[in-house]
Amino acid sequence: MVVAGVDVGNATTEVAIARLSPGREPEFLSVTRGPTTGAKGSAAAADGVLDLIIRASRRLGEEPSRILLADLHPVETGLRELAADEERDLGGVAIARPVSATPSGLGAAAGRLVDLDDLTGDPAGDPVIPIVPPLDFDAAAARLNDARQRGWRLAAIVVTNDDGVLIGNRVDRTLPIIDEVADAADLSRGAWAAIEVAPPGGVVEQLADPLRLAVLLALDPSRARGARNAARALVGHRAAIAVRGEASSGASHRDAPPLATLQDGSQVAVDHAVAPPAHGAVRRVEGVDAELIDAFWAPLPAPDDDARLALALHARRAVGLAVLAERGDRVLEAALAERAGCEVVVVGAETAAAVAGASTTPGAGHAPIVIDMGGGTVDLHVGLDGSARAVAAAGAGHLVDRICGAILGVDHLRAEQAKRLPTVHVETPFILRHEDGGRTFLERPAPARCVAHLCLAERRDGSLDPLEAALPPELWARLRRAAKRDVIAANLRRAAEAVGGLPAGELAVLVGGCAEDQEVVDEVSLALADLDLAIARGDILGRHGPRAAVAVGLVLLHAETA
Template identity: 35%
Template sequence: MIYIAGVDIGNNTTEVAVAQVFGKEDVRFLSSSMVRTVGIKGTLRNVMGVIDALDQALEPLGIARKQLDVVLLNEATPVIGDIAMETITETVITESAMIGHNPATPGGWGLAQGRTIRLEDLKTASAGGDSWVVVVPGTVEFEAVARQLNEATARGCKITAAIVQKDDGVLINNRLSSPIPIVDEVKFIDRVPVGMPAAVEVAQVGRTIEKLSNPYDIATLFQLDPDETRQVVPIARALMGTRSAVVIKTPKGDIEERRIPAGKIILIGHRQRVEVPVDEGADAIMAKAATVYPLEEVQAETGTNVGGMFEQVRQVMADLTDMPVSAVRVQDILAVDTFKPQQILGSLAGEYAMGNAVGLAAMVSTQKLPMQRLARKLEEEIGVRVVVGGVEADMAIRGALTTPGTRAPLAIVDVGGGSTDASLITEGREIHSTHHAGAGDMVTLLINTELGLENFDLAENIKRYPLARVESLFHMRHENGSVEFFREPLDPRLFGRTVVLTDSGAVPVESKELLAKIVAVRQQAKRKVFVRNTLRALERVAPAGNIRLVSFVALVGGSGLDFEIPKMISDALLEYGVVTGRANVRGTEGPRNAVATGLVLAFAQEYQG
């Protein structure tokens, strides 16, 4: 009899299964554990997490590390995802400055034009003549602002609108003898050019602006030619859906334009080489990738956006594995169409435009060398023989077969943090597996990007947990429409906000997007990555590429515990007549621990006693 520990190092978690092995058919599992992976999967930093997971699994058994006969590691392939923009990386508008950040308290409503003028200069402005858009700094109180505007109006000055730094739009407008549209909360008030033509639009409550979100209306207001109209398209796009906006024509040459091309992806197979421009979109990229089989390497055009992304991925992996950059290869990609907020330089309140983008998950192949290094390092630390046991997908299917109610032919899908793995075991016990880039980390990246959160932890929570809207201190409306009431008042800071219902409590979402929009972004991201990659992987391992010839599909890994993914994948496979569900490894572990369990079972088959 020997003690065996199977260790599955994933992108997000490290799992352990400890067992006694008496013979090929006599394996008794004793315990299991799971901890967060330390460092990027497949690197030396993983050793700390593995030791922690081993200790947690051995503690209830009263077994010391040195009593283990062998520790088995999975073959872990690092996967890194990044975003490559389809459009320009830096949107800079020539001869225009704009504001349109949808402040909560604009004043008045309507569309107005005039020339910008500082509040302090209004005293010397002549009566009659030009119409004025008054620029108000945050150093002046709202009552003094309203008084000065009323005095100028009484003197005969034509004041049509105002741009205010503080959130005083309503307070000022309520005190004016002649109400005007006012846009407030303009952070960079000092950047507003003076003496230049400007247009201000404020919509009524519950509506959005119409004129300044249309490039042709902007062209009409400022008498632009066709080339200038093309330049203001990003302005109009950025202002769509806002309640208030300002567009100012700046002096020629104040702001310049710079563009960086998206570039091309180069797909290299055994006998063919295919190039596909990133700006053709994800569908075109994946369609071309499907024609190159086997896909040996993916490269990118140098000096472009996607080229920079690939070089960064290679450099990171080279640094982590002590390998030369030339030895690091991108072996597979997943491309997904998405949107990314583009900061508009020349804007005055941190505005952005949503630009089309292609999200790319790149799977980096570093062969077995890093795992062998990791095994040697772990062996030195714990004083126990460490062996790289087998390919993840092969091991996962051995573990999944311990799920009650399954039999061969069985396919498993393991959607992890960085990659999607699939394996098929035939009735003759032959195993076919595949390994594809793109999984949970890619979904988090898409959510973070499309919602403009700049907070990966929040994006991860949005991916993992349902949402709700706190409508009062005593009730919230869940994303499915149900209402939950509370005996004790909720945290007042949550009132009127969208929250993520995590295991540790409600976490507010720092976004102005509506609940329905956030839910839609989350579900679309999961379908684009999880469902698409699942079908892609199953087609690769299914007999003759026909998923209908697969009888059972079991979901393993953390994604199997997700509150949405199993149903999404089940719905996608419904037309194929496949029995689909979460695995229940060893009848006790649910979808977790499949790879660690499979490592132990595979080793037992070779055990000679």
């Protein structure tokens, strides 16, 4: 009989096809994998399973007569930011942060926003901040100089095009001038505004200070505190503008975090400042329509050597959440049975299958500790002295993706690449700076779009994929590793507590997609360093690395009972 052991993961589906003969070890004919189609356990996931089985069957010339599945529990992961800038009440202060790296002048100044065309009349009593529309820089400078000569007091200038320095050189090099202000049309004409330009390499100080900002905008003391969110939003920028608007409460518009209900009925906030409860403690989470086996959350990591970035990440109040749900249906099993036209058997728990699969690693035997780190969960199995304990903890590779994506500002598919690929900074078309500070010199120039950018570096062909995040590779690498530590290593510690601890000095075999990532292996090894464990990566059937442990294990478990 030919059977197919199928592991439908949250990210990847793996299929191990084997021939079972009475009294003999299973003969493995094929191990393949592909992306999971649809949610784990859903009918849509059958597409990916059948595609893999059909392709393998064609190659082998025979089809499986039985499909073997594990008892599946779906995991959902997501990331929620409770404090995106646009959601904040800025205390009646509008802000803009120009994209240009070349503002002109230095310092902070305040005045009333006017259009350049408004400078044709008699001068106003107040200092003004003209807004220069897309216009030739010589013509704009001539009109600004003419207005100054007629008595207009220019406090600062807003330029729509990337002409700030050109205009500054022709008008007044000391005036703060911000340029490339794409939303200049939205600035409220007649409103009182403040502009600050910091020296090269510096960041705004006066506009980022709530009291100084309130003074510049002539806010009364009752509104000064309300300006704190606007000031906070300008931290870390070289140039900025703040505009006084109608008074508002200035209270932070603090979206309430979802609440998690624990088994004892108490509730905790799913918040970046709240540690997730112990494994299995959460029964429900607001907004998730399912009874839960486990829930885990993690904040964005904070670099301990970069207070400015740490503050910016903290202010986002972002939290990545993973929930492991009970599954009340068998729609995947039914879909597979109907469409494949063969018997579908649920063999047992994923953890048990992972242990069986891990045992095919040469030299491993029946390892007492097996850690399966996949897309959705960290599964821990401890079998020693005739007893076995196993837990599946929500939150693994996908949650790392979400956190990496939030830091880099990319979707989760790109984040998945960013999680596993090294990065470089393209210093010049011929020089790459690596995460360890080392340099590579290219024979042919890098693409122009990569220059001065943090880029993902594909290992196979060396191709570069530029990212928009302005992070040096050394810092990004630390954040990436911290995300893996905060999710996978932290979750493994929760799982270890749930099984009553791990025995010291034993062999632990790592399997699953995350076990292919050396950084994850390093973080796991560090998390378990006190236990003096022999931590080894699985090599399923001696040729598949740490992948396909569950698919192979399902076949082995089934062969024992069939």
